[in-house]
Amino acid sequence: MRFAPHTDEDVARMLETIGARAVDELFEVIPERFRLSELPAIAPGLSEAEVLRDLAARASKNRSVEDLVCFLGAGSYDHHVPSVVWPILSRGEFATSYTPYQPELSQGVLQALFEYQTMICELTGLDISNAGLYDGASGLAEGVNMAIGATGRTKVVIAGALDMRYTGVLRTQGTGLHVEVARTLWTGEGTADLDAIAAAAADAAAVVVQHPNFFGCLEDVAAIAEVAHAAGARLIVHFDLTAAGILEPPGALGADIVVSEGQPFGNHLNFGGPYAGVLACRGDDVRRLPGRLAGETVDRNGKRAFVLTLQAREQHIRREKATSNICTNQTLNTLAVAMTLSWLGPQGLRELGERCLAKAHYARERLLEIPGTEPVFDAPFFKEFVVRLPAGARAVVARCAADGYLAGLAIDPGRAGFDNGLLVAVTEKRTREEIDGLADVIARACKEVA
Amino acid sequence: MLAPETPVIFERSRPARRASSMPLLDVPAATDAIPASMRRVRQPVLPEIAEPDLVRHYTRLSQRNYGIDLGFYPLGSCSMKYNPKLAEDAAALAGFRRLHPLQDESQIQGMLELLVELERALCELTGMAAVTFQPAAGAHGELVGLLLMRAWHEANGDQRRRVIIPDSAHGTNPASVRLGGYEVTEVPSGPDGLVDIDALERLIGPDVAGLMITNPNTLGLFERNIERIAGLIHGVGGLLYYDGANLNAIVGRCRPGDMGFDIVHMNLHKTFATPHGGGGPGAGPVAVAERLAPFLPSPRPTLDQGTGSYRWDHGDERSIGRVHGFHGNVGILVRAYAYIRALGAEGLRDVSSLAVLNANYLAARLKDTFDLAYPASPPMHEFVLTARKQKARGARAMDVAKRLIDHDVHPPTVYFPLVVEEAMMVEPTETEAIETLDAFVDAMLAVDREIDTDLHVLHTAPHTAPISRPDEARAARDLRARWHPPEIHAGELAGPDAKPSI
Numbered sequence: 001m002r003f004a005p006h007t008d009e010d011v012a013r014m015l016e017t018i019g020a021r022a023v024d025e026l027f028e029v030i031p032e033r034f035r036l037s038e039l040p041a042i043a044p045g046l047s048e049a050e051v052l053r054d055l056a057a058r059a060s061k062n063r064s065v066e067d068l069v070c071f072l073g074a075g076s077y078d079h080h081v082p083s084v085v086w087p088i089l090s091r092g093e094f095a096t097s098y099t100p101y102q103p104e105l106s107q108g109v110l111q112a113l114f115e116y117q118t119m120i121c122e123l124t125g126l127d128i129s130n131a132g133l134y135d136g137a138s139g140l141a142e143g144v145n146m147a148i149g150a151t152g153r154t155k156v157v158i159a160g161a162l163d164m165r166y167t168g169v170l171r172t173q174g175t176g177l178h179v180e181v182a183r184t185l186w187t188g189e190g191t192a193d194l195d196a197i198a199a200a201a202a203d204a205a206a207v208v209v210q211h212p213n214f215f216g217c218l219e220d221v222a223a224i225a226e227v228a229h230a231a232g233a234r235l236i237v238h239f240d241l242t243a244a245g246i247l248e249p250p251g252a253l254g255a256d257i258v259v260s261e262g263q264p265f266g267n268h269l270n271f272g273g274p275y276a277g278v279l280a281c282r283g284d285d286v287r288r289l290p291g292r293l294a295g296e297t298v299d300r301n302g303k304r305a306f307v308l309t310l311q312a313r314e315q316h317i318r319r320e321k322a323t324s325n326i327c328t329n330q331t332l333n334t335l336a337v338a339m340t341l342s343w344l345g346p347q348g349l350r351e352l353g354e355r356c357l358a359k360a361h362y363a364r365e366r367l368l369e370i371p372g373t374e375p376v377f378d379a380p381f382f383k384e385f386v387v388r389l390p391a392g393a394r395a396v397v398a399r400c401a402a403d404g405y406l407a408g409l410a411i412d413p414g415r416a417g418f419d420n421g422l423l424v425a426v427t428e429k430r431t432r433e434e435i436d437g438l439a440d441v442i443a444r445a446c447k448e449v450a
Numbered sequence: 451m452l453a454p455e456t457p458v459i460f461e462r463s464r465p466a467r468r469a470s471s472m473p474l475l476d477v478p479a480a481t482d483a484i485p486a487s488m489r490r491v492r493q494p495v496l497p498e499i500a501e502p503d504l505v506r507h508y509t510r511l512s513q514r515n516y517g518i519d520l521g522f523y524p525l526g527s528c529s530m531k532y533n534p535k536l537a538e539d540a541a542a543l544a545g546f547r548r549l550h551p552l553q554d555e556s557q558i559q560g561m562l563e564l565l566v567e568l569e570r571a572l573c574e575l576t577g578m579a580a581v582t583f584q585p586a587a588g589a590h591g592e593l594v595g596l597l598l599m600r601a602w603h604e605a606n607g608d609q610r611r612r613v614i615i616p617d618s619a620h621g622t623n624p625a626s627v628r629l630g631g632y633e634v635t636e637v638p639s640g641p642d643g644l645v646d647i648d649a650l651e652r653l654i655g656p657d658v659a660g661l662m663i664t665n666p667n668t669l670g671l672f673e674r675n676i677e678r679i680a681g682l683i684h685g686v687g688g689l690l691y692y693d694g695a696n697l698n699a700i701v702g703r704c705r706p707g708d709m710g711f712d713i714v715h716m717n718l719h720k721t722f723a724t725p726h727g728g729g730g731p732g733a734g735p736v737a738v739a740e741r742l743a744p745f746l747p748s749p750r751p752t753l754d755q756g757t758g759s760y761r762w763d764h765g766d767e768r769s770i771g772r773v774h775g776f777h778g779n780v781g782i783l784v785r786a787y788a789y790i791r792a793l794g795a796e797g798l799r800d801v802s803s804l805a806v807l808n809a810n811y812l813a814a815r816l817k818d819t820f821d822l823a824y825p826a827s828p829p830m831h832e833f834v835l836t837a838r839k840q841k842a843r844g845a846r847a848m849d850v851a852k853r854l855i856d857h858d859v860h861p862p863t864v865y866f867p868l869v870v871e872e873a874m875m876v877e878p879t880e881t882e883a884i885e886t887l888d889a890f891v892d893a894m895l896a897v898d899r900e901i902d903t904d905l906h907v908l909h910t911a912p913h914t915a916p917i918s919r920p921d922e923a924r925a926a927r928d929l930r931a932r933w934h935p936p937e938i939h940a941g942e943l944a945g946p947d948a949k950p951s952i
Contacts, residue, residue, distance in 0.1 A: 004457045005881070006884075007789040017811055018812070026803075026807065026810055027896065029674055029827075029830070030700070030703065031676075031677065034677075034704040034708050036703060039702065039800065040702055041574050042798060044794040045791075045793050047812075048849070050789045051536055052536060052539055052540060055540040055546075055787075056543055058563060059544070059545025064550075072550050072552055074552055075775060076552070078550070084505055088509060092520065093512040094727070094728055095517065095533070095728075095735070097517040097726065098523065099726070099730075102516075102517075102851075102855075104852065105855060105860060106728070107514040108510075108511035108514040109511075109728040111458065111511055111514070115458060118497060118933040121932045122495050127932075131729075132729075134587065134779075137772075138590070145629075168771050168772035169775065172770050172773050173773060175631065176596065183657075223545060242489075244490070245490065246489065247484065247894045248491060261775070268551055269551070270781040271546065271772075271780040273780055273781065274731035285484075294930055295930055295931050297920050297924045298921055298924065299919060300910065303918075305917040307920045307922050309925040309929065310926055312926075315572050315589070315624075316866070318621075319621045319625060320627060321628075322625040325592065327589045327622050328587040328717075328719065328726070328732040329729050330727070331729030332729075333727075339504075341497075342469070342496070342497040344496065345470060345498045346496045346498065347468055349494065349496060352472075354475070354479065354481070355472060358479050359483075380483055380484055380485055380488070392845065398556075401554060401557065409900075415909040432476040432477050435477070437893075
């Protein structure tokens with residue numbers, strides 16, 4: 001099929017105006033030896049019905065959380081996506097618009113971003129939020145670049161259990177700027193080791209902590225902030241915003257930069273993307289902020305208007321001196337975060353946090369009733385936790401999938417320092433019945449596997 | 451007509467209103483599980499609004515926004531073409547949209563198969579050997595390309611310092627070069643708008659890691675000396691990077707790999723028609739020549755020839771590592787795949803044919819009124835006008851652009867590329883009909899005539915948009931980047947340093 005409207009007659013008329021005999025003539029500027037004489041080896045085009053049938057056949061070869069009960073998290077969570085979000089964001093005015101560089105024609109997106117920024121400031125306890133980045137990992141990498149710019153140092157100290165994917169992205173993307181990534185281990189409680197951080201942070205640009213951390217444990221952000229600041233380093237907190245209704249915001253505890261993965265608010269699992277990168281900072285760091293920022297002003301007639309502001313930070317103005325290279329971000333996903341937070345409201349956000357908390361604690365209790373299953377960490381946790389199974393976690397997870405459950409993430413013993421670890425995530429969507437079912441299938445699987 | 455002003459959502463709030471509903475709390479509450487010191491004290495200020503008003507708020511906002519679905523969007527360098535709705539249906543299939551990125555390979559065979567087939571199609575269209583899907587957007591792809599360059603040179607025990615880019619390059623190029631740890635060397639464009647080969651010869655040396663270029667370049671002109679350029683860069687051991695921003699002009703007609711490029715990024719939200727979403731999400735996969743494939747980020751989807759199943763290939767120690775939290779913007783990859791399947795080989799070739807036809811038609815119709823910046827070089831899929839003559843008569847490119855809004859068209863890109871005075875860059879794309887192009891020409895000519903009859907109406911344009919020209923200087927000087935409840939003054943929350951002026 002095709003989407004171009006040209007008839008043969010249109011093409012003939014246009015060629016006549018141009019003064020060319022054939023469309024091929026317009027490509028004669030390409031040296032002949034590079035011009036393809038044959039069509040690319042791509043299958044012939046299909047009708048809409050055929051494309052969708054083909055895609056549906058591929059999709060049906062996957063087992064999604066539509067037919068598996070999802071206790072798998074580790075950075076991507078099966079929260080409820082409100083029905084209002086995508087029908088509205090799929091409107092062509094939002095979905096088919098470009099970056100809002102022409103404010104007169106982009107007031108809708110600009111105002112929605114301004115509202116988003118306000119919500120993120122409220123949830124993080126910081127003064128300034130940008131208008132979004134790619135995802136939680138890129139948000140963290142950008143936060144580190146801000147800290148490097150602010151301190152003139154290039155070392156980053158990882159406090160305790162940070163998602164290894166985030167560490168991986170920091171290492172890879174930091175090679176150009178010679179960023180040194182120093183890991184510190186976690187204590188027996190599962191939380192960051194303050195002495196180890198203090199020892200490593202002397203010449204660090206930033207201390208990075210995930211809160212709750214990769215194992216689900218709550219970190220003592222205020223204490224880590226003190227250690228980081230004593231060393232002259234910035235504190236970057238990768239914060240789970242679904243806990244923001246019940247946990248004190250990191251900004252109020254001393255964090256200088258808060259980053260987050262916006263996926264849990266209105267963004268589908270999407271096999272890992274597109275998600276939404278969140279970044280907020282203190283007012284005095286605004287000149288180092290990466291990416292776009294929406295601001296309020298007035299138009300010629302004194303009417304309220306919204307624009308992209310402080311653009312002199314950005315690549316299209318500042319080129320190699322820009323605070324980041326980011327251009328296209330993930331605005332539509334960022335707006336999904338804003339719509340979902342508006343749907344939740346303060347009451348809904350608190351209830352969301354309380355439900356995740358309660359259901360995760362119930363699940364942990366139930367799993368610990370399985371003979372041979374042990375707790376790994378004792379620190380307070382939010383919606384994710386680790387248990388140690390009496391059998392190989394990978395085999396148990398595979399067995400549970402056959403019973404219709406994504407039981408969690410089998411933790412790599414080489415990285416974690418303990419074996420048979422299972423990381424379980426429980427969102428507000430999981431029911432008591434599903435949690436009881438999980439305990440049953442894990443118990444059965446442990447017996448079969450062992 | 452775009453809709454009138456709508457209050458900021460917080461201004462619609464009424465205490466105790468809400469839109470959300472929560473699943474039953476069917477287990478004991480765990481309120482005490484959080485230490486008091488970590489408990490949130492002050493609840494965040496979030497909108498308190500019922501669902502009907504929430505829907506109306508965002509619908510009203512959408513009506514204050516312009517998209518391709520409303521009309522012509524000839525933003526140069528942005529390839530704002532029609533985004534097929536079938537791709538949205540494809541991406542919304544539960545088997546893709548509700549797939550967790552850490553599921554076992556046995557549960558995601560259809561997903562991996564699609565990615566492997568998409569890789570094959572993108573390699574075929576670019577003439578490259580292997581792809582990473584992790585980069586989330588074009589600029590992210592650029593950074594990955596530069597890190598690949600770095601890894602390649604380091605593997606050869608080679609320390610290099612500089613990356614060359616044309617002076618007409620998009621701003622992301624120099625910004626990415628710096629993040630990749632290299633210095634930027636700019637090569638000037640000649641009077642024909644193409645890379646000045648003599649200047650390039652003077653700039654190259656053994657410390658050059660590579661050259662980044664779009665082809666056609668950011669002026670919409672094909673770099674016909676590309677073989678010579680590739681020879682010069684490869685001659686000093688450098689790598690050639692293809693910025694795929696303008697791939698729409700050549701898809702199905704010629705391939706970066708055949709021209710000597712080693713690394714290619716593609717903007718799927720341009721050439722492969724995935725919607726731009728008001729600034730994203732896009733996807734910026736990077737394709738490389740065979741010799742660079744081992745350095746690509748890992749893991750990559752692959753077909754295991756032994757088992758006949760699809761799996762993740764984690765590569766070896768040569769991989770630069772991970773650049774995305776998971777596997778890239780897969781929702782966008784599914785859309786691009788659906789687009790490729792719909793168009794097929796012939797349809798993809800029509801894309802470049804008709805995009806170039808449309809641009810040449812517009813250029814032919816406009817060139818007597820607005821000067822072409824490079825009249826001697828035939829344009830490809832886009833062209834740059836200069837409003838020099840209009841400026842002499844009192845109207846700048848920005849005035850022309852803003853007045854076009856009153857004619858129901860989105861303005862072209864203005865003041866870019868930086869090397870052209872009063873630049874207006876027009877990219878019609880292939881999905882526009884001749885009537886739309888003619889209406890745009892009529893609007894451009896009408897605005898030009900107005901310079902002599904009613905200059906004031908240009909200077910004060912637009913007149914029919916939701917707002918007139920905003921005070922951008924004030925926005926930066928008196929920074930208001932969040933909403934504040936009326937009783938609290940902005941300065942009290944944000945502190946004295948929150949009002950920079952840069």
